[in-house]
Amino acid sequence: xxxxxxxxxxxxxxxxxxxxxxxxxxxxxxxxxxxxxxxxxxxxxxxxxxxxxxxxxxxxxxxxxxxxxxxxxxxxxxxxxxxxxxxxxxxxxxxxxxxxxxxxxxxxxxxxxxxxxxxxxxxxxxxxxxxxxxxxxxxxxxxxxxxxxxxxxxxxxxxxxxxxxxxxxxxxxxxxxxxxxxxxxxxxxxxxxxxxxxxxxxxxxxxxxxxxxxxxxxxxxxxxxxxxxxxxxxxxxxxxxxxxxxxxxxxxxxxxxxxxxxxxxxxxxxxxxxxxxxxxxxxxxxxxxxxxxxxxxxxxxxxxxxxxxxxxxxxxxxxxxx
Amino acid sequence: xxxxxxxxxxxxxxxxxxxxxxxxxxxxxxxxxxxxxxxxxxxxxxxxxxxxxxxxxxxxxxxxxxxxxxxxxxxxxxxxxxxxxxxxxxxxxxxxxxxxxxxxxxxxxxxxxxxxxxxxxxxxxxxxxxxxxxxxxxxxxxxxxxxxxxxxxxxxxxxxxxxxxxxxxxxxxxxxxxxxxxxxxxxxxxxxxxxxxxxxxxxxxxxxxxxxxxxxxxxxxxxxxxxxxxxxxxxxxxxxxxx
Numbered sequence: 346x347x348x349x350x351x352x353x354x355x356x357x358x359x360x361x362x363x364x365x366x367x368x369x370x371x372x373x374x375x376x377x378x379x380x381x382x383x384x385x386x387x388x389x390x391x392x393x394x395x396x397x398x399x400x401x402x403x404x405x406x407x408x409x410x411x412x413x414x415x416x417x418x419x420x421x422x423x424x425x426x427x428x429x430x431x432x433x434x435x436x437x438x439x440x441x442x443x444x445x446x447x448x449x450x451x452x453x454x455x456x457x458x459x460x461x462x463x464x465x466x467x468x469x470x471x472x473x474x475x476x477x478x479x480x481x482x483x484x485x486x487x488x489x490x491x492x493x494x495x496x497x498x499x500x501x502x503x504x505x506x507x508x509x510x511x512x513x514x515x516x517x518x519x520x521x522x523x524x525x526x527x528x529x530x531x532x533x534x535x536x537x538x539x540x541x542x543x544x545x546x547x548x549x550x551x552x553x554x555x556x557x558x559x560x561x562x563x564x565x566x567x568x569x570x571x572x573x574x575x576x577x578x579x580x581x582x583x584x585x586x587x588x589x590x591x592x593x594x595x596x597x598x599x600x601x602x603x604x605x606x607x608x609x610x611x612x613x614x615x616x617x618x619x620x621x622x623x624x625x626x627x628x629x630x631x632x633x634x635x636x637x638x639x640x641x642x643x644x645x646x647x648x649x650x651x652x653x654x655x656x657x658x659x660x661x662x663x664x665x666x667x
Numbered sequence: 668x669x670x671x672x673x674x675x676x677x678x679x680x681x682x683x684x685x686x687x688x689x690x691x692x693x694x695x696x697x698x699x700x701x702x703x704x705x706x707x708x709x710x711x712x713x714x715x716x717x718x719x720x721x722x723x724x725x726x727x728x729x730x731x732x733x734x735x736x737x738x739x740x741x742x743x744x745x746x747x748x749x750x751x752x753x754x755x756x757x758x759x760x761x762x763x764x765x766x767x768x769x770x771x772x773x774x775x776x777x778x779x780x781x782x783x784x785x786x787x788x789x790x791x792x793x794x795x796x797x798x799x800x801x802x803x804x805x806x807x808x809x810x811x812x813x814x815x816x817x818x819x820x821x822x823x824x825x826x827x828x829x830x831x832x833x834x835x836x837x838x839x840x841x842x843x844x845x846x847x848x849x850x851x852x853x854x855x856x857x858x859x860x861x862x863x864x865x866x867x868x869x870x871x872x873x874x875x876x877x878x879x880x881x882x883x884x885x886x887x888x889x890x891x892x893x894x895x896x897x898x899x900x901x902x903x904x905x906x907x908x909x910x
Contacts, residue, residue, distance in 0.1 A: 416760065417760070418708075418760045418761075421708075421709075421712065453731075454731050454732070454807050454808055455731050455732045455735050455807075455808045458732065458735035458736060458739060458808075459735045461739060461743075462735045462736070462738035462739035462742070462743055463738065465738075465739060465742070465743025465744070465747075466738065466742055466743060468743075468747065469715065469742070469746070469747065469750075472747065472750050472751075472754075473712065475754070476708055476750070476754055476758060476760075477760070479760050484754060484758075487750075487754055488751065488754050488755060491747050491748075491750060491751035491754070492751065494743075494747055495744065495747060495748060495751070498743065498744060502739075514808075515732075515808050516808075
């Protein structure tokens with residue numbers, strides 16, 4: 346009985362995090378972008394600086410009609426948002442937030458492989474949406490999504506493999522246990538490659554060619570309305586939380602900090618994740634969209650070689666310090 | 668061996684064994700639909716279910732590492748590549764009457780023969796082998812890695828060479844096709860495009876994208892200073908902002 350309660354509590358906490366953190370990131374994006382552009386952003390909903398703007402948006406989305414185009418493949422069209430969103434919920438289960446076994450939803454032996462594999466599945470949702478919409482723009486968006494995933498999955502995996510080599514384990518809590526502060530300069534190239542490739546996998550600007558609104562009108566999501574569209578948006582922000590959390594755990598030492606790692610480790614994790622999420626928003630405001638050929642070139646001629654160099658460096662250092 | 672066989676029987680299955688059987692049946696069903704459906708993209712999506720079911724079977728056999736690699740490689744990459752190829756060439760919504768192959772009976776015979784041979788060999792080889800679920804996990808990353816790099820290094824390296832050969836072959840084929848196309852001034856995509864998706868994909872998908880709609884730019888440059896400016900979320904939330 347105790348075990349059942351424990352599992353239920355963990356699932357509940359992960360689910361609450363899954364529902365709230367993306368909204369917090371979304372609201373932060375509203376405000377940060379506005380101030381960077383000399384605006385105020387939402388100011389009315391909820392009273393204090395428009396804190397309830399996203400809640401209001403959610404209510405509005407729920408009220409809208411859920412339209413399925415006449416020519417669409419109905420079942421695949423309706424299933425796609427769930428396929429896009431659920432993998433991020435599963436990934437959140439495996440991210441440790443503090444030291445010890447109590448601070449992770451579920452300890453998974455091959456954690457690095459689990460998170461990368463499940464994150465890759467989420468992209469299938471965008472592909473299904475792009476194909477099933479019976480819309481040329483959606484199909485183009487789906488094609489670009491697939492091309493982007495194939496290009497950026499490899500550097501992401503290689504960068505993560507470098508950390509796994511350094512730690513001698515592929516379990517996420519195990520990697521954190523092995524972490525030392527000097528891993529930060531040692532793995533910095535891998536960290537940048539991982540973060541950039543993750544941004545591309547999430548299709549965040551400047552890698553938002555698949556959803557480029559000014560040319561293919563939001564790509565795979567063109568035909569979606571109401572709650573299903575909101576689910577795709579939620580998937581994007583959940584993806585930001587997951588990517589920032591993963592980068593924190595793999596490269597920035599997670600719950601390790603200059604002080605207070607025992608009791609307040611989870612604060613460090615959340616702090617680092619929040620800073621990374623801010624960087625994600627910052628990049629969106631700063632950089633113009635990359636063209637499709639620039640996207641592919643960046644991955645194959647820059648990120649993959651950098652990731653391979655990082656692996657070589659990791660191997661050399663690992664042998665030298667042994 | 669005999670002891671193990673005596674303590675385990677087929678007549679009183681455990682919960683894990685029942686789950687294994689049920690998942691196996693679902694996987695088999697999904698595989699059947701994959702090869703019989705008349706809708707091309709549906710076949711690819713049912714393939715996702717089949718491969719995912721296989722991953723669950725690996726999990727139930729405690730081979731956790733293999734299961735996640737199965738998801739990563741097959742569901743995350745191979746099926747995405749397949750869908751990419753389908754969308755790039757021919758992916759109609761609805762039935763494709765020409766999707767049936769005339770030699771499907773020969774294919775069926777080969778499939779049945781291969782399945783019978785595999786089932787017979789595997790069942791005969793591992794008839795008395797049982798996985799101890801209560802002891803240390805037998806398929807962790809550490810165990811898999813040690814067995815792979817201590818006992819099976821030679822097959823592993825041979826496979827690497829095979830993959831390298833496939834890689835070189837794909838490059839040679841695509842370059843040759845390109846040279847042919849240049850010679851005959853044919854602009855069609857080389858047949859080897861599917862083996863090398865990103866490069867040709869980039870050029871093909873980009874072509875329609877370059878015919879830009881008259882981008883008003885309105886969504887990207889919100890009116891400064893105005894709280895009701897469309898777009899707290901910039902271009903993304905054009906739909907929200909329009910209200």
